[in-house]
Amino acid sequence: MMKNRITQVLLIAVVVIIAALSIVFWPNGEESGNKVVRFGSFSVAVDYAPYLVAKNQKWFEEALLDDGYTAEYTVFQSLPPINESLATGRVDVVFEAEPPAIVGKAAGIDVKIVGLSCSLVQEILVPTESKVQSLADLKGNKIAVLAGTSSHYGLLKIIQQAGLKPSDVEVIDMIPPDAKNAFETDQVGAWAVWPPFVEQQEIAGKGRVLSGGDAVIHSIMAVRGAFAQNHPTLVKELLGVLQRAKLWIQTNPDNAMKIIAEELNISLDVVKKAWPRHDWSSQVTETIITDIQAKADFLSNNNFIRNKVNVQDLIDSSFETN
Numbered sequence: 001m002m003k004n005r006i007t008q009v010l011l012i013a014v015v016v017i018i019a020a021l022s023i024v025f026w027p028n029g030e031e032s033g034n035k036v037v038r039f040g041s042f043s044v045a046v047d048y049a050p051y052l053v054a055k056n057q058k059w060f061e062e063a064l065l066d067d068g069y070t071a072e073y074t075v076f077q078s079l080p081p082i083n084e085s086l087a088t089g090r091v092d093v094v095f096e097a098e099p100p101a102i103v104g105k106a107a108g109i110d111v112k113i114v115g116l117s118c119s120l121v122q123e124i125l126v127p128t129e130s131k132v133q134s135l136a137d138l139k140g141n142k143i144a145v146l147a148g149t150s151s152h153y154g155l156l157k158i159i160q161q162a163g164l165k166p167s168d169v170e171v172i173d174m175i176p177p178d179a180k181n182a183f184e185t186d187q188v189g190a191w192a193v194w195p196p197f198v199e200q201q202e203i204a205g206k207g208r209v210l211s212g213g214d215a216v217i218h219s220i221m222a223v224r225g226a227f228a229q230n231h232p233t234l235v236k237e238l239l240g241v242l243q244r245a246k247l248w249i250q251t252n253p254d255n256a257m258k259i260i261a262e263e264l265n266i267s268l269d270v271v272k273k274a275w276p277r278h279d280w281s282s283q284v285t286e287t288i289i290t291d292i293q294a295k296a297d298f299l300s301n302n303n304f305i306r307n308k309v310n311v312q313d314l315i316d317s318s319f320e321t322n
Contacts, residue, residue: 035067035068035069035070036069036070036071036072037060037064037069037070037071037072037092037093037227037234037238038071038072038073038074038085038090038091038092038093039051039055039060039071039072039073039074039091039092039093039094039095040073040074040075040076040082040085040091040093040094040095041073041074041075041076041094041095041096042075042076042079042082042094042095042096042097042100043075043076043077043175043176044176044196044197044264044266045194045195045196045219045264046194046195046196046260046264046271046274046275046278047097047117047118047120047194047195047217047219047278048095048117048219049117049118049245049249049256049260049278049280050117050118050242050245050246050249050280051095051117051221051242051245052259052260052263052264053245053248053249053256053259053260054241054242054244054245055071055073055263056259056262056263057245057259059241059244059245060238060241062241063237063238063240063241064234064237064238067234069234074091077175078175079100079103079146079148079149082094082096082100082104083100083103083104083107083109083111086104086109086111086222086224087104087109089224089226089227091224092223092224092227093221093222093223093224093227093238094111094221094222094223095117095219095220095221095222096219096220096222097149097150097194097217097218097219097220098113098150098217098218098220098292098295099148099149099150099152099153099295099299100222101113101220101222101314102292102295102296102299102305102309102311102314103148103299103304103305105309105313105314106299106300106305106306106307106308106309107305107307108307109225110224110225110226111222111223111224111225111314112222112223112225112228112314112315112316113220113221113222113284113292113314113315113316114221114222114223114228114235114239114315114316114317114319114320115220115221115239115242115243115283115284115319115320116218116219116220116221116282116283116284116288117219117220117221117242117246117280117282118218118219118246118278118279118280118282119216119217119218119219119278119279119282119288120194120195120216120217120219120277120278120279121213121214121215121216121217121277122150122151122154122155122157122158122192122194122213122215122216122217123192123193123194123198123209123210123277124138124143124155124158124190124191124192124209124210124213125183125190125191125192125193125197125198125201125202125207125208125209125210126138126189126190126191126207126208126210127183127186127189127206127207127208128205128206128207128208130189130190130208132189132190132210134162134210134212135158135159135161135162135164135210135212135213136162136163136164138159138162138164138168138169138189138190138210139164139168139169140168140169141169141170141188141189141190142169142170142172142187142188142189142190143155143169143170143171143172143188143189143190143191143192144172144174144178144179144182144183144188144190144191144192144193145171145172145173145174145179145191145192145193146173146174146175146176146179146193147171147173147304148299148304150194150215150217150218150295151192151193151194151217152171152192153215153294153295153298153299154192154213154215154216154217155171155192155215156171156298157213157215158192158212158213158214158215161212161213161214162212162213172188174188176193176197179191179193179197180197180201183201183206183207184201184206190210191207194217195270195274195277195278196264196266196270196271196274198274199270199271199273199274200266200267200270202273203267203269203270203273216291218282218288218291218292221238221239221242223235228316228319232318232319235319236319239319239320246280246281249280250280250281253275257271257272257275284315284317284320289311289312289315292311292314292315293310293311296308296309296310296311296314
């Protein structure tokens, strides 16, 4: 884990340097004469459902049309390129969990959390035939998780609630595809991850969820600071699209689940199983701000970031639509 922490600190330093150079060498869409809003998301996640529905239904394009903008979409396969792209103006709006935005803020990148897609409970998978029957039984096990994520924070919070110390387990830093392979080949004894990876293992009969713990993941909408400052009305309109999509998927769950299965290229059965685990009505509250602050403190205390982050400075509620 120490090597991973050093690597992440170095990556943050690189992002800061890139941010400084980007003004000169890498102009963003507007500076190059293009009126494009660039959307990004990280990995595969059912919690992006409102974003994916709006993308599928071209609601973002509809909102951007009057202002003469077009939309571009990118899926990031690892975390560092997200903040690098925010720093260089290569992405304007990002859908992800909270920690990448916290890491970016700590690195001096101007990023704002403006809304929530949903909230969901963190879960820990063990192989179906595992002798592990409770969270306390995880002692001595290797557990796969992507370091520095909400799932990492959630894993440590959950095992501590079960009476274990972080040193009682061996945390293995793995991106989801690698963790999936390690889990299915018994290289790790557990896996802390988010839907749809949890449900894929359950439906395949390869994994089951341990009950207990109350760690929560918040799926956020983040925007590049300069984009928000220069286009506050546009950001408000895009946030309105997100809220529209959240309401739509609550009243049209069957159609929404079909869209998500198509957009993520996963089984509809997986989406249906994951669906009830998400709170699509979730909005930014003081309780949620406190929880995100706990994640920021976790990242600082465990040397994933060098500078402490006050989440009140990260969250901007001025774009909320009533």
